[in-house]
Amino acid sequence: MSTGKPIPRFTVITLGVSDMRASIAFYEALGFARKFGETGEAVAFFDTGGTVIALFPWDQLARDATLPDQPRSKTFRGTTLAWNCNSVEEVDTVLDFAISCGASLLKSAHKTDYGGYSGYFGDPDNHPWEVVVAPGIEVCDDRRVHLPD
Template identity: 75%
Template sequence: MAKKLPVPVPRLTVITLGVSDIRASIAFYDALGFSRRLKATGDAVAFYDTGGPVLALFPWDQLAADATLPDKPRPQAFRGMTLAWNCATREEVDTVLAFAVSKGARLLKAAGETDYGGYCGYFADPDGHVWEAVVAPGIEVGEDRRVHLAA
């Protein structure tokens, strides 16, 4: 009889973005106001407190090598993934988009009504990683900066 393996507790703890210029990316995410932690890593890797999973920045070619994948060609098209900056109000969505653009992001889609009763827009960071600024029914942002989902 096969031994039953223990079931691990699922969790998402870190999102690592491969970046072309780590110094420029650190400057961008610092400018957005994310709180950098473990600064002793210097320019090797950067970790940010997001109020939930950690956001990490790592040189693109080194991240690809670590995952044993080729680092080229680098996709210019949609990568099938977005990061979300959930907001408390529609006004906050507009503020986040304008702020991100003022810090070097590229506006992909101006904020507007969604078909599910929300409000969102999109921007891309300097490496093209897509962020959604959004307020959505059933998703609240608490004072703890964490997202709380309706039951």
């Protein structure tokens, strides 16, 4: 048994969803590649280029985490997902595209106080996604975000 510190890694974001079929269709429409499809509608995994988005029935995920699944808040839950872009035009394109796939517009794109440009959409369960271009943050061809040291 190793006595050294474990190497930190962030691998999967699991979203509790109320309708697996609708959420799977939404994330496929956004263009995320579904992997390990033999899981059917029990759980769904999508490649994001560095981490994985997993979809799992809301009540089962709450039970697994030993948390109550009711009441289901329609308010902010303290977490957002982000889709970083390389230009203002790309932010607008992504927001329009997400809306065309069934997302709800939570906040129109606008200039930010830190010199970026950002807007928000909600997925079918209203998990908020920020679509953003931020100074100093680059998205490379490998779809990974590269941060300055």
